[in-house]
Amino acid sequence: MFYTFDEINKDTDLRNKVGRKSESLIDMMAWGLPVPSGGCITTTAFKEFISHNKFGFVTEIIHKHMQDDNQKLMDEAKRIGEVIINGEFPSILKERIEGFIATNKNACFAVRSSGTKEDMGEKSFAGQYCSFLNVRTGNELYDAIKKCWASLFNKRVISYCKNNGIAFNDMSIAVILQEMIPAEKSGVIFTVNSLKGYDKEMILEACFGVGEALVSGEITPDHYCYDWYNKVETKRKLGDKKISIIPVNEPPFTKSISNSPEKQKEFVLSQDEVKELAEIAVKIQAAYGFPVDIEWAKFDGKFYVVQSRPITKISYSGIPGEWTTADFKDGGVSSTVCSQFMWSLYEMVWEITMPSYLKKVNLIDKSNGIKWGDMFFGRPYWNVHEIKGGLKRLPGYNERIFDEELGIKVCYKGNGYVTKTTPKSIWAGLKVLTALNKSIKDQNKVCIPFREQQKKKLNELDKFDPVAMKRKEFFKFYEKFIKEEYFLSESTYFYLIFNNSNFSSLFMQKFKKINADLNYLNLISGLQNLSHLLPNYRLWKIRNKIMHNNDLYKFWKEKSIEELVEIWRRGSCRAYMDDVRNYINDFKYHSSRELDITVPRYGEDPSSIMKMVKTHLDIDDSHDPIASNKKQYEAYEEERAKFLKAVPFYKRKNMAKMLDQLREFLWWREELRDLSTQYYYHVRRFTLILAEHFKEMGIADHVNDIFYLPVNDIFKVMNNEILKDQAKVIIMRNKLYYNSFKNFTNPNEIGSRFVEIESTKKTGNKILKGIPCSTGLVTGKIKVIKDIFDADRLEQGDILITKFTDPGWTSHFSLLAGVATETGGVLSHAAVISREYGIPAVLAVENITQLLKDGQTITIDGYKGEIIIC
Numbered sequence: 094m095f096y097t098f099d100e101i102n103k104d105t106d107l108r109n110k111v112g113r114k115s116e117s118l119i120d121m122m123a124w125g126l127p128v129p130s131g132g133c134i135t136t137t138a139f140k141e142f143i144s145h146n147k148f149g150f151v152t153e154i155i156h157k158h159m160q161d162d163n164q165k166l167m168d169e170a171k172r173i174g175e176v177i178i179n180g181e182f183p184s185i186l187k188e189r190i191e192g193f194i195a196t197n198k199n200a201c202f203a204v205r206s207s208g209t210k211e212d213m214g215e216k217s218f219a220g221q222y223c224s225f226l227n228v229r230t231g232n233e234l235y236d237a238i239k240k241c242w243a244s245l246f247n248k249r250v251i252s253y254c255k256n257n258g259i260a261f262n263d264m265s266i267a268v269i270l271q272e273m274i275p276a277e278k279s280g281v282i283f284t285v286n287s288l289k290g291y292d293k294e295m296i297l298e299a300c301f302g303v304g305e306a307l308v309s310g311e312i313t314p315d316h317y318c319y320d321w322y323n324k325v326e327t328k329r330k331l332g333d334k335k336i337s338i339i340p341v342n343e344p345p346f347t348k349s350i351s352n353s354p355e356k357q358k359e360f361v362l363s364q365d366e367v368k369e370l371a372e373i374a375v376k377i378q379a380a381y382g383f384p385v386d387i388e389w390a391k392f393d394g395k396f397y398v399v400q401s402r403p404i405t406k407i408s409y410s411g412i413p414g415e416w417t418t419a420d421f422k423d424g425g426v427s428s429t430v431c432s433q434f435m436w437s438l439y440e441m442v443w444e445i446t447m448p449s450y451l452k453k454v455n456l457i458d459k460s461n462g463i464k465w466g467d468m469f470f471g472r473p474y475w476n477v478h479e480i481k482g483g484l485k486r487l488p489g490y491n492e493r494i495f496d497e498e499l500g501i502k503v504c505y506k507g508n509g510y511v512t513k514t515t516p517k518s519i520w521a522g523l524k525v526l527t528a529l530n531k532s533i534k535d536q537n538k539v540c541i542p543f544r545e546q547q548k549k550k551l552n553e554l555d556k557f558d559p560v561a562m563k564r565k566e567f568f569k570f571y572e573k574f575i576k577e578e579y580f581l582s583e584s585t586y587f588y589l590i591f592n593n594s595n596f597s598s599l600f601m602q603k604f605k606k607i608n609a610d611l612n613y614l615n616l617i618s619g620l621q622n623l624s625h626l627l628p629n630y631r632l633w634k635i636r637n638k639i640m641h642n643n644d645l646y647k648f649w650k651e652k653s654i655e656e657l658v659e660i661w662r663r664g665s666c667r668a669y670m671d672d673v674r675n676y677i678n679d680f681k682y683h684s685s686r687e688l689d690i691t692v693p694r695y696g697e698d699p700s701s702i703m704k705m706v707k708t709h710l711d712i713d714d715s716h717d718p719i720a721s722n723k724k725q726y727e728a729y730e731e732e733r734a735k736f737l738k739a740v741p742f743y744k745r746k747n748m749a750k751m752l753d754q755l756r757e758f759l760w761w762r763e764e765l766r767d768l769s770t771q772y773y774y775h776v777r778r779f780t781l782i783l784a785e786h787f788k789e790m791g792i793a794d795h796v797n798d799i800f801y802l803p804v805n806d807i808f809k810v811m812n813n814e815i816l817k818d819q820a821k822v823i824i825m826r827n828k829l830y831y832n833s834f835k836n837f838t839n840p841n842e843i844g845s846r847f848v849e850i851e852s853t854k855k856t857g858n859k860i861l862k863g864i865p866c867s868t869g870l871v872t873g874k875i876k877v878i879k880d881i882f883d884a885d886r887l888e889q890g891d892i893l894i895t896k897f898t899d900p901g902w903t904s905h906f907s908l909l910a911g912v913a914t915e916t917g918g919v920l921s922h923a924a925v926i927s928r929e930y931g932i933p934a935v936l937a938v939e940n941i942t943q944l945l946k947d948g949q950t951i952t953i954d955g956y957k958g959e960i961i962i963c
Contacts, residue, residue, distance in 0.1 A: 094138035095189035095270075098122050098131055110135040112207030112267040117401045124380050126373065127397050131202075131271030132193055136209060138186050139242055139266055146180040148173070155251065155261045170251050174243040182235055193270065194230050201227045201273040201340065203399070204237040206244050209265045221249045222266070226303060226347050227273050227340040234270075241268045274397050275340045276390035278361050279304035280314060282370060283386045284378040284833070285470075287404050289411025290843065292384075292470045293322035293830070295371050299361035302337030303347060304388060311349070312336055315361045321371045322826060326364055333357060370396060377401055379829045382836030412469065414478030415844045419499045420590075421473055422841065422897050422916045426688045429880070430471040430835045433827045435690045437803035438776070439473060440466055442580060446587040447475075454528040454595070455521070456483030469843055471834030477501060478844070485510060487525060488518040498598075500864060500918045500937035502842045529595055533754070536592045540761045543585055547768045550578065554775050564786055568811040571783055575776070575804060582772040586765040593758040597920065600755050603748065609739035612732055614868050614919070614955075616752060618928040619726030620760050624767035625903055625922075626929055628680045629718045632904065635672050636709040645669065649710060657703040677702055682774030685881045686899050691800050694774050704885070705904045712889055716907045721931045728931075763925065783807070792820045801827035841916055861938050863913065865958035866924035869933030871911045872952040872963065877942050892953060894945055898923040906930050911953040913938050913960055935960055 101107045102119050111119075111133040122128040143151055151173050155166070194200075206222030223244035225237040244250065245266045254261050280299035285292050298314040300307045307314045312335060318328035334357050336349045362370070373396060374387055384407065388400040421427035426439050448460035457479075466475045484490050492509030496502070503509070512518055559567050604613060639645045648668045652660075661670055661677070681696025695702055733752065740748045784796035792810065793799055799807070801824045809815040815823070840847075871892065878884050878895045884905050887893065892911040899922065906912075906926050917923050917936035927934035933955030941960065945951065952961040 094141060094183075094186045095134050095193060096132055097193065098128075098133070101133060107135065110137050110267065112136070112209050112265075114205065114207040114400065114402070115267055115269050118269070118271070118399075120380070121377060121398055121401060124376070126377065127395065129203075129272040129274055129397050129399065130197070131269060133207065134186070134190070134238060134268040134270070136265040136267050139268075141183055141186065142177075142180060142242070145183045146176075148176055148180070151177075151246070153262050155246065166251065166255075167248055170246040170248070174246040177243040177246070178236075178239050180239065187235075190234070190270070194234075197272065201229055201275075202234065203269070203271045203273045204228050204234065204241060205269040205271065205400075206241040207267040207269050208245065208250075209267070210259060210263070221247075221253055223247075226305065227275075229342070238268050238270075242266055271399070273340065274390040274392050274399065276303045276392055277301070279388070279390040280307060280361070281386055281388050282374045283384070283404060284374050285384040285404065285407065286318065286411065287384070287386075287407045290407055290409030290469070291411055292834070293320055294327060295319045295321055295374060297362070297367060297370060298332075300332070300334055300337065301352060301356065301361060302339045302350075304390065305347065306336055306338045306349070308388075311338075317362065317367050319367050319371045321375045322830065324368065326367055329360065329367075331358065331360060334361070366391075373398065375829055375833065379832035382832060382834065384833070384837065409840070409843045409847065410845050412844045414476065415481070415842065415846045416467065416469065416474035417477045417499070417501050417842045418472060418474055418839070418916070419477070419501050419841065419918070420921065421475060427472040427474070427839075428897055428899050429686065429689060430831060430837070431468065431473055431689075432691055432800040432831060433468075433803045434780070434800040434807075435688070436468050436473050437805060438575070438579070438583075438690075441804065442583045442587055443475070446584050446591075447480075450532075450588060450591045451480070451483055454532055455524045456480075456486065470837055470839045471831060472839045474843060477842075478846070481510070485512055486518065486521040488512055488514040488522045497864070498601075498918060500841075500916060500921075502847065502939075504842075504847045529592075529599070533592055533596055536589060536758075537754075539585065540589070540765075544764060544768065547582060547772075551768070551771050551775075559779065559782060567782070567786070571779055572808050572811060574779060579772055579776055582769055586769045589758070589762060589765050593762050594920070596755060596758055600751050603751070607736075607739050609735070611736055611739060612868055612956075614866065614928060615728050615732035616736060617729075617756060617759055617919075618867075618931075619722065619729035620756065620763075620929065621722070621726065623722075623760065623925075623929060624763045625926065626718060626722065628676075628683065629904055629907065631676055631679075632705060632709060633718055633907075635669060635676065635706060636712075638669055638672065639706070639710060646710065649707060654700050654703045654707070657706075658700050661699055661703070673699075673702065673706065682771045687770050687773065688899070690773065690777050690780070691797060694777065696774070708904075709907070712907055716889070718907055718930065722929055725929055725931050759920070759925075762920075787820075790817060792817050793824065798824050798828070801831060803827075859962040861941060861944065861960040861962070863935040863938035863941075863958050863960065864918060865934075865955050866917065866919050866921070866936045867912075867927035867932060867934035867955050869911070869931065869955040870952065871933050872950065873910045875945055875947065875949050875951055877945060877947050879942070892951060894941055896942055897921075898926075902926075906932070911955070912936075913941055913951075913953060915939060915941055 096107055098119050101111055101115070102123050108116055108119070115133045118128055118131070155170055155173070203224065203226050205224040208222055223241050225240065228234050228237045245264060251261070254264065278299060278301060280297060281304070283296040286294040286296055288296070295318070297317040297319060298307060299317070300312055300314045306312045313332040314334065315332045316330040317326065319326050334352055337352055338347050338349050341348050370389060377387060377398070378385055384404040385401050386404050387398060390397045390399055418427040426435060443466045447465045448457065448463065451457040452460070463479050464476060465479065466473055481492065481495070484495065490512040492511065493503060496509070559570060562570065639649050645668050660667070661674060677695055677699045682694055684692050684694045685701055686692045736752070737745055737749055780799055781796055784793055784799040787793040787799055788796060802810070802820065806815055806820070806823055810820050873890060873892045875892045875894045876887055878886065878893060881899060881902060884902065887905055887908050889908050890910050891908060892913070893909050894913050897914050897916045903926055907930065909932055911932050912923055912927050912934040914923050914936045915938060921936065923936060924934055933953045935953055935955060935958050938960055950963040952963060954961065
């Protein structure tokens, strides 16, 4: 009923009964942070108190009254609150509390409510419950506990639940008893600048005495900004601080005193204290993996953390322009928190290829000083504002169409910016079209020889082992490999993506003018021998061999993944392990997250392959990927015939040629993606060898530390331009930054132009709107899957609901009846693979993972781009 923080930390079941505020304190205590000692009266104790006093099902009573008029609801809540305050404590609970008090003689306590729904990301309940400071032993302590319980039924909490659609019968409350710190100074820290969206700048506010004067708004506190990444205080502003609140011995145990004019003009925190607080705060943020606001107190020369909760609202007004993760997220580099090494590789290519291509097709004249990509909150974004600036030259440019095709959030009314057709814009358009056609012709000449050249080079790299090279020789090889060979591979792939995207737009402009009932998605489906599906075809053949032999089937079903991996490592050929070994060797460069360089490839850890083989044994023959692709190709041929019949005869030849070119580009896009993935395999392989050198040199403590160094810093280390101690500081700083956002749900768009708008696209209570990306209509049960590591829960016939997919998800598509994601567009990974499997897919459905729950039945309409909640 009452347990100390130490006791709760050792018992998972107890952690579920103490509310989020208590859990946060217990977490921070376990991480070795300066948290005052204390304990918690559990939600079970609250139920026992209600039962002991025969009050009935109080939360159910309020839940039933939620639809009543407000006055009747509040009257009932007030009655319950008064009944609780007049209730009697069960003797067993009293004994436990008094035992705790006895071990903390002469201590005073902060008595705080800890709601089960409190501090839960978007719904924080901040300031809704009651807290009491500097409470002594005796009746005052028990009164404070009962008042905390009663605060569950106060007007603020009930209104918050009603306004946010929170079921009150799910609510409960625990109470924290914590040693009171008689603070000389106190305040709050926001670990990011939540007003501007600066991810490395903290906001600190401070006052003299305990923090109630600050929290209640009775004073204007001192205000500080601190860049923890560069260890620089960027701002300090003096508050009025006319009063301080201090602890006293009599009820209500705190009182307000006036500060002298001299004290009001004195800053609460020195620069060293700001730095010390920031160091504590960034450790907390990195441990949680998301931005937090922290309440702190200082007494007798020591800082204490008394509370921490997620920051629920961040404004990005301080980031100029518009930035998006579109095309970076679905199967891309922004699909999860990104290491500085991975982003630096991508950035090296992006910052050259993007402006180079835009100049080549006459969309920009110069790009001096423009940053085309950047990292915010641990994720890469690209500068859509500058790209739109180039597109505005073109006649008929429509901003809304551009944004919707890419799945970028629309933050304006109407069509946004629309370019008028004038002689100037027509001339600009002709220049762009001429240059674009030339770029497309040039691209056609590149693909085949480039593939042959890269395959030859990759074959050489497979056979090349640089382990025996001397350090200086290897350093020279590594720098050349990244700057020349990796750059060539990735830049060629990027240029193809740019041409593919622009050609798709040209085709769509003509397609939309055809007056016929045509299905565009069928026209781009049924691509043959698509590189990312070849592993699935091979896997299906292995599955078929095993399925046709009862002994083999039993063997694979009964063996654990660990046992299968061990059999593989021993070189055994039994049970078609030779086929599996060849499969792993041929596709060793794939992984569960292919653009996360920190994740081992299948050749390093084949457990994912073993898991896929076992999973495929539970799939029936109707999910044969080869048969599915054949069916999709037949649908394409049928649609192609309809399409060409609908095109006027004098345009037919040109439109047929354009369709063939579009499909060819889509095929080559996947082919070059596969070559890129193979190069990343070798980038990782050589970088891990480099990491061993850095370990021997005392630069890295662990091989994975190298992924926190940007590639240009790695070159500088190798060339003695960055010394060992400097490199270690960079690694530590970047590791803190990476961990600070590993569990953060970042917005898909960021920047000053994006304003707070309604986040869900609804056309009614039961319909969610997105982008239709693969045709079909299916009704079924959903699984809300948070990431690839949660995908093992998928079963045959499930509808997948997730934020986005990665190429590592491909093997799971054979299980699915349909797909819906929060991001993506017609050419994204989830769309391409869904079309090839012939399952309906709707992408870019905002917040779908929050709006739907496991087990719900929905209908996916892949024709209209709708999710119908049944």
